Every structure is written in structure tokens, then in C-alpha cells.
Amino acid sequence: METGCGVTCIIPFYNEGERIFSVLESVTSLGVFDQIICVDDGSEDDTLARIRQRWPRMTVIRMPENQGKTAAIKRGLQSVESAYVMLMDADLRNVDSKELGQIVRSVHQCPDVDMIILRRLHAEWFVKMNRADILLSGERILRTDDLRVILEKPVDGFQLEIAINEFMWRNQKTVCWVPWSATNTYKMDKRGAVDGFFKDFAMYADILQYIGILKFFRQVAGFARKPLLMGTRI
Template sequence: MKVSCLIPIYNERERIAQVLEVITKVKHISQVVCVDDGSTDGTAAFVKAQWPRVEVLRQEENKGKAAAIKHGLELVRHELVLLMDADLQGLQLHELEETIDAFRYSPDVDMLILRRINSPWFVRWYRSDILLSGERLLCKSDLEEVLSQPVARYQLEVAINRYMINRRKVVRWMPWSAMNTYKVDKLGVLEGSRKEFGMYVEIVDYVGFMHMLVQLSSFTRKLRKQKSATGSQSRLLQGMKLF
């Protein structure tokens, strides 16, 4: 099973190194594509210099995450795509390899989300650790279909969720110890809080209040472990369907 990893980047030169150091060592990931979304800190040049095998695309203007992912799909060679954020801290190689192995042993699962279990309690309370997680494993064909519709900026994750729900796809999550870097840490308390608030307003406005309630209340379940018939190995199998 070959996997393409797709990473959108905007002014993350200080943080992208710790992400790529791990991603480039994961078995089954045979292609890494970084899309520089109009960075002004030299991120693209830095990635090219340090990781020559990583494919880098650059957008001259900052168009947002969804546009960067759509652009990056032009280079993706494999049907299985791992979406990854560029500002993650504390990535664990074994967790990523376990995620890909879990997907291999779960043929009925259409998407696997990495749940950010170390997020603050209020993030977990309204399920943003799952619903807005930027780390997810899914098929390129599904992602292309999502992006064939109008999707912009922060709307990508909830647009993928809505697509999966509407087409009755099977979605599961696995625990993930890595943490993203919050906007207040990048931009300061006032500007970061303003950006965070604007993001949530944009998300709810995009999918609608009622559909957001569906995602909050009943979208996805944890991937369950079950021993194989021989008892010598553990196989990861999905549980019940979405609805």
C-alpha cells in the first residue's frame, strides 16, 4: 500500500522541520507533497534545500488551505492520501505507521481521522479534536469530489465530513498524541482569538447550523481492535456503520 502525504504550508518554516523529519521516515509513504500557500518566510526554499525528495509547489498568493490542497492533488500519484498539517508538535512515527496499518486491515473504512487527544478540554468538548482534525487518511477520488464543489479556507475538514455523511461512507477515528499550534501562539492573544472566532463562524456558515449539529452529535466512531482468528496477531477492524 503506497501513500501520498499532502501538506499545505503557510509561514511555517519554524515548525515544518519537525513534521517532515517524521513523515519522510514512515513506511508506505512514498510521496510527500508540500504546497506553499504564499508564504513570506522562505518556507518553500527551506523545504527544497533540506528535503530534496519532497515535492514542493508554490502559490504566489495566499489562497487558503482548501485551495492549497486542491493544487497539491495535481501532483499526487497514489490513491491513498494522508492529509497533514504543517504546524504539528510531538509527532510519533509509530502512531502514523499504526494508522496506515489500521486502514489496510479495515477494508470497509473510507476515511480514518487522527483524533487530537491532547487538545484542551474545551476543544474536546465541542469535538473539534475530531471534526477539525487536519490529519486524515482517505482516497484521492473522494478528496477530488469534495474539492469539485466550492470549498475555501477553513471549510475543508467540515466539507469532507459532510461529503462522507451524505454518501453514507464509513469514517472512524484513532487516538493521536500530536498537537497543533494554535493561532494565539502564532499571532498573539488578540489577533489569534479573532482569527479563531472567524474560523468557527465561517465553518458554521458554510455547512449550516443543523448539519453542524449532525457532525457534533453523531459523526464517526473510534476504530475498534479485534483479535484475529489465530489469536497470534491483533487486527484492526471497523465497528458499526455511521447510521
């Protein structure tokens, strides 16, 4: 891979089919990442073989069984050597390569920022209602050492983003968000209305079990309120 901006991109996936290929087409066309790591979280389809065939030089890791997004990222993190890591979901749609490249390059324009969250501007109203377009965004760039410290603690299931936020808040890190035009694929679209609803319910139950309701609403009220002004030093 072409050496870029000192940022490694980790993309975990599970039975994503064609969705991940449009994401990878955008990500691999940029030349801004030091490394792109795909972690197959025990998929039952042929996505892994197809990725290896299409991008033979890409780092692709296979989990022995489905263990969840957090476990997949923790496994991918073992192969990261760059100072920064970008986490990215595999089910994104409408990824703008130029926009993504500008965001990744902004890491070194604003060295005092500890984490950049890509805010999903086109999220549905019910997502924006509790600021999940920021708080639960799967796209974020942070220092590799910080993520390693976070994942030394018990973090599982759907808890990853909230755990990262809580670490940043507790350690008084500087966190900003940037506008992000890509959209994600909702669980209801993947699994159907009923199963998707229960998956979303399980996600919030998992989050609240981890952080507690008071700390959750503290994040809703005050976390990552500042937008990043591209090209300026914070």
C-alpha cells in the same frame, strides 16, 4: 521517495518557519508514503528554499499567492497518483513516527473504512467540548477519488474538514477515528491572544456559513463516533 502503502501525504504550509521541519523529519523517516507533497501557500519566509535544500527529491509546490489551506490542498491533489491521501497540518508538535506509521499501515488492514480521522487526544478542553478534536482534525486519511469529488464543489477557507465530514455522512461512508498523540499549535500561540481569538471566531463563522448550524450540531452529535480497532476488519 520509497514506495510505501499506497498513500500520499499532502502538507500545506504558510509561514510556518521551524515548525514544519520537525513534522517533515518524522514523516520522511517512515518510508510508508508513496509520495510527500508540500504546498507553500504563498509564504513570505524562506521555508520553501530550506525544504528544497534539505529534501531535494520531495515534491514541493509553490502557490503564487496566499489562497488558504483548501486551495493549497486542491493544488497538491493534482500531483497525487495513489489510491489514498493523508492530509497533515504543518504546525504539529510531538509527532510520534512509530504511531504515525502504524496508523498509515492500518489503511490496508481495514479496507472497508473510507476515512480514518486522527483524533487529537491532548487537545484543550474547549476543543473537545464540541468534538473539534475529531471533526476539525487536520490529520485524516481518505480515498483520493473521494477528496477529488469533494473539491469539485465550492469549498474555501476553513471549510475543508467540515465539507469532508458532510460528504462522508451524506454518502453513508464508513468513518472511524484513531488516537493521535501529536498536538497542534493554536492560532493564539502564532498570532497572539487577540488576533488568535478573532481568527478562531472567523473559522467557526466560516464553518457555519458553509454548513448551517443544524448540520453542524448533527456532526457534533453523531459523526465519526466509532474508534478504529487496529488490525481488525470493520
